[in-house]
Amino acid sequence: MRAPTIQKRTEQRGGVGESVQRPDGVPKTKGEFAYSSDLWAENMLWGATTRSPHPRARIVSIDTREALATPRVRTVLTHEDVPGRKSYGMEVPDQPVLAWDDVRYQGEAVALVAADHPEAARRAAGRVKIEYEVLEPLVDPETALADGAPALHPSGNVIRHIRIRHGDQEASAEVVVKGDYQVGMQDQAFLGPESGLAIPDGEGGIDLYVSTQWLHIDLDQLAASLDLPPSKVRITLAGVGGAFGAREDLSIQIHCCLLALETGRPVKMMYGREESFFGHVHRHPARLHYEHGAMRDGRLVYVKARIVLDGGAYASSSTAVCANAACFSCGPYNVPNATIDAYAVYTDNPPCGAMRGFGAVQTCFAYESQMDRLAKALDIDPVELRRLNAMDTGATMITGQEVEGPAPVAELLKRVRNAPLPPDGDAMDIRTLPGGVSNTTHGEGVKRGVGYALGFKNIGYSEGFDDFSTARVRLSVVAGEPQVEVHSAASEVGQGVVTVQMQIARTELGVQQVVVLPADTSIGSSGSSSASRQTWMTGGAVKNACEAVRARLLQRAAQRLGKRHGKLTLDGANIVSAGSGSVASISDIVGDDPIEETKEYHHRKTFPLDPRTGQGNAHVAFAFAAHRAVVDVDLDLGLVRVVEMATAQDVGKALNPQAVEGQIEGGIAQGLGLALMEEIQISQGRILNPSFTDYLIPTILDMPPVRADVLELGDPHAPYGLKGVGEPPTISSTPAIVAALRDATGRPLTRVPVRPDDIVGLDGQSG
Amino acid sequence: MRIELEINGDTRSADDVWEGESLLFVLRERLGFPGSKNACEQGECGSCSIYLDGNLVCACLVLAGQAQGARVTTVEGLAEDLDLHPVQEAYLKAGAVQCGFCTPGLIMATHELLERKAQPSDAEIREALAGNLCRCTGYEKILDAVRLAAKARA
Known part of the structure; x- marks a missing residue:
């Protein structure tokens, strides 16, 4: 018997596992990358939207005459001009393309204008005369849930109720802690505003260039409302200036196409920042009531929770957000008995939907606050309490699902616990103190706090959804060198999925020169760039397509070269045999006959949750992270400086380590924002702060250094063992910061974002 | 109105500029310099930062008319030829x-x-x-x- 020959693989540059620079990086640094707001076409018109000033009203009449008579205006459209389905929505088509009888939130679109100057369009939009019968808005989700509340939609006010009954419902515990928590409405605040360009093709069809997270779900909704066959609607991804969930729902898509089809001219739409706050969904505000029961030694016995998510005026992705909130409501802990009721509710507030963390963020703040409260009641160190209850591989979730694959919860916690602590602030340099150059303290009244939190969530789509992606890979010879072309519909939103597709093609086919084509709808769906799924799913599809191309390449080589070389393999760009070494190059074999394959990748099947018990294998995989926050707090003024964030996260496999760090650091910044400053303030259904002057996101002064410990434990079911990376950093960073604030202040701090008033005790809660 | 200014070393002009247009709008929509970005258009985000006569400013806060005859450097003007700055x-x-x-x-x-x-x-x-x-x-x-x-x- 011959010993197996071990092939030494040729070094491949720019493949999987390297911090490869992004191919769009050069144009982005030079200002040459074409974002959706940069587009321009000859003879182009500008679109504008007339929006309801009222959170709840009946439309009595709409008069477009004055708007239409405005100089430079070409058309004004209302609901009567929507040729197909008059409403849209990802899960429930309950949102009017243009409102006809009721408006259900402030900012709801009622009419559209196209003009040859954006200011003319804006002014004309203001001249659409809409007579409203103004109604009292229903803005409190608990009121909307109550019996006898007026129904905001024909289906009632409950968008979804998830009921989980796990284990012994009568279980009793030696120590019980209860708490009520609130999470404010966070905005994704991507920097590139909603925008796009629609170009009619002159034959009834349309081309749309737009920033979105999921081209094909846009296509489905566009085709339905435009009453066109999908083949007549072609969507190409324009440059996307961030997404974070806010580009899952439609914004300008149908409107821009309606205007372009009506006028027969290219139409550009671009929201300003204020309009953007009304133009996309936000993170669900939540009220959460929790009860934790434990034995005196710290072991959790049960968790009971009632979670109310304010879905606002339309369903958006509330049903899935609600399921996530429920499924992950108890944290990455062994909880033998659980009684959970999670509701997503319609109100007349702004619609809420996807944002990074997707339901897991709200509950993580509550359950981690509870773990600290329980630790205090038991007089156990909060880290020790978490370690004692930490989930591991083989654990049973409160949905009855077994946790397969690595679940290194205790290890992640240990790593952040053992990370060195940052040095004390420098009282001589006010820039290192809370308040900074506002010169509010020179160190007096400043106290340091340290807090910990753990979080987890699902990767990919759940509850039986057939989640898949499609990729086409073409291997050809260009100017004597092999080249790979990769095509998918995966949205590059900044996360780096274009880079990852290149890296995978290099690794699988050994070819240096890889081109990723623009994402569009001429290929099958890649699904959404959300749920931390795109590297896994589209990465999997590209890998599958590369493997198919490679198999055909080797088959062709075997046919050409005969059987004398035995089994052939690919080593770099060379075809090698165990006996003869390199026998041909890729270019020799491909010649002028390219090899092309299109493949899909589907993740493992998942199953629905039982409607009575919430039990079921609903999720394909889980990602875990731990955070430690160190804060300095000015106890007199309630000002906070986050000194450092330490994190440990299992990413399975870092396909691009630098991009992974970027996701972790950026995700923590959004978690910090929710902890300390970010909230869309709503009064009687009206947004009070729709601007970057009044809606604050962290600046470089607010964001501390991040100490990231990246584990690569490898998920056996995922391509290369990778796990999604994007969301876990946002989930547990918020509660870690609030835990640190409690450590410094001794105050309960049950609501995020934490305000200076809460820190100094003006919130009416006792410490 | 007509505006003439120097952008990245070249003289440029735009006709039919409405008086309310910002320098950012004229750069992006009329003169073909979309590199300066339109994230907030209210001076909060810095994504439209340019040099105006040597000073770093938010182009969204400058009326186009104010830039008449000025010397502007945008991000497109930093790199020399094919090399990055x-x-x-x-x-x-x-x-x-x-x-x-x-x-x-x-x-x-x-x-x-x-x-x-x-x-x-x-x-x-x-x-x-x-x-x-x-x-x-x-x-x-x-x-x-x-x-x-x-x-x-x-």
């Missing part, structure tokens, strides 16, 4: 670019900082870039980029 190179290398919408403004602000102070401390970098919002990176790699660009000058 060292600040651009540093942003790319450090992984400071994700969605990239803030990148042109941050590169302009970094350029201005390093012209003023070739070797800034971290605190000085944070102070200088506090007017530029980034939503993707958490700023850690932006700090790396500025340090890298400063090192390249040393």
Whole structure:
């Protein structure tokens, strides 16, 4: 018997596992990358939207005459001009393309204008005369849930109720802690505003260039409302200036196409920042009531929770957000008995939907606050309490699902616990103190706090959804060198999925020169760039397509070269045999006959949750992270400086380590924002702060250094063992910061974002 | 109205400019310089930062008419020929670019900082870039980029 020959693989540059620079990086640094707001076409018109000033009203009449008579205006459209389905929505088509009888939130679109100057369009939009019968808005989700509340939609006010009954419902515990928590409405605040360009093709069809997270779900909704066959609607991804969930729902898509089809001219739409706050969904505000029961030694016995998510005026992705909130409501802990009721509710507030963390963020703040409260009641160190209850591989979730694959919860916690602590602030340099150059303290009244939190969530789509992606890979010879072309519909939103597709093609086919084509709808769906799924799913599809191309390449080589070389393999760009070494190059074999394959990748099947018990294998995989926050707090003024964030996260496999760090650091910044400053303030259904002057996101002064410990434990079911990376950093960073604030202040701090008033005790809660 | 100004060394003009148009709008929509970005158009995010007669300003806060006869440098004017400017190179290398919408403004602000102070401390970098919002990176790699660009000058 011959010993197996071990092939030494040729070094491949720019493949999987390297911090490869992004191919769009050069144009982005030079200002040459074409974002959706940069587009321009000859003879182009500008679109504008007339929006309801009222959170709840009946439309009595709409008069477009004055708007239409405005100089430079070409058309004004209302609901009567929507040729197909008059409403849209990802899960429930309950949102009017243009409102006809009721408006259900402030900012709801009622009419559209196209003009040859954006200011003319804006002014004309203001001249659409809409007579409203103004109604009292229903803005409190608990009121909307109550019996006898007026129904905001024909289906009632409950968008979804998830009921989980796990284990012994009568279980009793030696120590019980209860708490009520609130999470404010966070905005994704991507920097590139909603925008796009629609170009009619002159034959009834349309081309749309737009920033979105999921081209094909846009296509489905566009085709339905435009009453066109999908083949007549072609969507190409324009440059996307961030997404974070806010580009899952439609914004300008149908409107821009309606205007372009009506006028027969290219139409550009671009929201300003204020309009953007009304133009996309936000993170669900939540009220959460929790009860934790434990034995005196710290072991959790049960968790009971009632979670109310304010879905606002339309369903958006509330049903899935609600399921996530429920499924992950108890944290990455062994909880033998659980009684959970999670509701997503319609109100007349702004619609809420996807944002990074997707339901897991709200509950993580509550359950981690509870773990600290329980630790205090038991007089156990909060880290020790978490370690004692930490989930591991083989654990049973409160949905009855077994946790397969690595679940290194205790290890992640240990790593952040053992990370060195940052040095004390420098009282001589006010820039290192809370308040900074506002010169509010020179160190007096400043106290340091340290807090910990753990979080987890699902990767990919759940509850039986057939989640898949499609990729086409073409291997050809260009100017004597092999080249790979990769095509998918995966949205590059900044996360780096274009880079990852290149890296995978290099690794699988050994070819240096890889081109990723623009994402569009001429290929099958890649699904959404959300749920931390795109590297896994589209990465999997590209890998599958590369493997198919490679198999055909080797088959062709075997046919050409005969059987004398035995089994052939690919080593770099060379075809090698165990006996003869390199026998041909890729270019020799491909010649002028390219090899092309299109493949899909589907993740493992998942199953629905039982409607009575919430039990079921609903999720394909889980990602875990731990955070430690160190804060300095000015106890007199309630000002906070986050000194450092330490994190440990299992990413399975870092396909691009630098991009992974970027996701972790950026995700923590959004978690910090929710902890300390970010909230869309709503009064009687009206947004009070729709601007970057009044809606604050962290600046470089607010964001501390991040100490990231990246584990690569490898998920056996995922391509290369990778796990999604994007969301876990946002989930547990918020509660870690609030835990640190409690450590410094001794105050309960049950609501995020934490305000200076809460820190100094003006919130009416006792410490 | 008609506006004439110098952009990245060349004289440019635009006709039929409405008096209410910002310099940012004229640069982006009339003169073909979309590199300066339109993230907030109210002077809060810094993504439209340009040099106006040598001063770093938000182009969204300048009326186009005010820029008549002025000398403007935009992000498109930093690189010479095909090479990247060292600040651009540093942003790319450090992984400071994700969605990239803030990148042109941050590169302009970094350029201005390093012209003023070739070797800034971290605190000085944070102070200088506090007017530029980034939503993707958490700023850690932006700090790396500025340090890298400063090192390249040393």
